[in-house]
Amino acid sequence: MTPQDQALYDTVSASFTACFGHAPEFVARAPGRVNLIGEHTDYNDGFVLPCAIGPATMVAVSKRDDDIVDVVAADFGGARDRFNLQTPLERNSRQPWADYVRGMISALQNEGYALSGAQIAIAGNLPKGAGLSSSASLEVALGKAMLALAGTDIDNTRLAQIAQMAECDFVGTKCGIMDQLISAQGKEGHALLIDCRSLELTDAPVPDDVAIMIVHSGVTRGLVDGHYNERRRQCEAAAAAVGVSALRDADLDMLAAAGLDATTTKRARHVITENQRTLDAADALARSDLAALGELMVQSHASMRDDFEITVPPIDELVVLLQEAIGFNGGARMTGGGFGGACVAIMAATQVAEVRSAIEAAYITPDGKTPLIMIERPGPGVAII
Template identity: 55%
Template sequence: MTAPLARQFADGFGMSPALVVRAPGRVNLIGEHTDYNDGFVLPAAISVESRVVAAPRGDGVIRVMACDFGGATAQWPLDATYAADPAHGWADYIRAMTAAMSARGHALTGADLAVSGTVPQGAGLSSSASLMVGIGTALAALSGLAIAPADIALMAQAGECDHVGVRCGIMDQLASACGVRDHALMIDCRSRAVRPVALPKGVEILIVHSGVARGLVEGAYNDRRAQCEAAAAAVGVSALRDADMAMLEGARLDAVTLARARHVVTENARVLAAAEALAAGDLVAMGALMAASHASMRDDFRITVPAIDALVTELQALIGLEGGARMTGGGFGGAVVALCPADSADAVLAGLTYRKPDGSPPLVLRETACDGAGLVMS
């Protein structure tokens, strides 16, 4: 991807780029809607990614070219207050990242940026977090700033929450910024501690896109977060991370709020167990935890859709006991993640009969865990 992107940069801006950055997407193996509840998640960075080609400017202006949108361009001064631009909506996440970095007090140089990506949008694989982490990594390097990857992740989260309007947790950004090859990341979303967990030898990550696109801002994501906050307040804790089932059952919550909170409490326990299962190479235990996670998202959190449920059921049957499948991402469409032995992945995919709503075969990604964002050296 780098050579064509660099050529587009040179053609569009009339100069050679100074640097290239890659920032991976992520797949969450287990732990959905626990991150903004100060809980636990277990994602992995994957090979689909955003790339940012960049060169500095001396006038304090950010100029961006979207190579995946026909070379469309947008620009704004770094000292401008963030405002969504309906004429260039694709640039809103980039504007949000520059605003978040400036708000944190970082003295950024102006920049010419060309961006492109391979993260499927609407799949629940964090295309927006990947883009923002890539932009932050590129601008830090251009500006001569030594910013820790976790801090870039925090600014990307702030930009998405404060400006774009998705009240997301920190998982997506930390996974993109801090990924470790061949490892999942056990993330404590309260302390933001990140612990790599080695994936079992010979395991393959399969990601199958349902073909049902997601829209977190327009969807019910923010509603679910509000329900979780209401449950925490009723129980008397700062976040559902601190609640248990006895506390929930004693709080006289209405049925809907109780169900939402039950998902978070039980999902946190599943994440902790899943990290132990992966570390022990126990795909049978991991598969059972993935199945329970999907059932909880379907029945208690109500964020799956019939197409996703059908896809998960078929993948679970094809994989059998050694591994499993579940919806991944914020919900209301998107992708399914599966784990299985690499030597059985061909047979699993050959047996898959699921078709997208338009009747075409689904997009399938065969992945291993990769490193987090950084400069591309060649």
């Protein structure tokens, strides 16, 4: 166990014991993720290139002898939620974090899994609002833990699909499969090229001499405020007008012939070009061609900014600063759903100290602080620890 994981394990175990008076039966860990390239392509049946990272969510559980689920959230001052498995679950308007718990348990029940009442403690060390999938890691870890209590094991891809249902149908963010799938299926030392239609996973090794830097812009993002779902509706409208089931099947000639309005055309153009960039990026990574990969990341960010219109000025500023510091041997782009969050940069490991210093000297978050900078290597997916 890494020191980071040990500290989180100690936190969630202590929270559980303080609340329930005994040690948990199981602790599940599921990682956050950073997407190297391929934004808003997953719900268009396209391609993405994420990797699991070190920060994670841990869920400690023990079985109760009734149908009550009693939850404590260590990261929210020991906030509590309590509900009955035999009662139809509704959203908790007072505690939004609880919706992810309720949603995952509801999704498991809807898929026919028999769950017992449980005592649950949750803790995570993913920065909130950074676009690194803290919600997906919570859903996947909770699902793994609750199924372990029930003595049931399922394929991790199936677990990810159920977690996606929880977020789409209960929480209300009409997300694609990427976040949950990489949290469930992450692989040490590898990004994964995910075909979001077939769910085929192709290993994309990240060489040891390549560094992944994540910089939080300090602009906290949230996706249930309408922007994310609006982009999805625009993509679905474009696919219908072009005459395909999803934009993954469209090309730029088909788009030009469809006669769509300017906004819908831009949205579709981003997805079509981003899919090709993602395939090209996986190839560049396999060849350790950081120059080609960097150029694709630059193009990706420009497309998110100009065609999909999901960046914000501090993010654009940060990407420019990162690109200037890195030079031509790597690249930077916004990562995640947009409207704030983090940027991801790829560079030679030997550049990390220089790039970090440049960003700390030149970028201040909107609230006047030095930005959070994380250096990551691809890590494993969900597990009982």
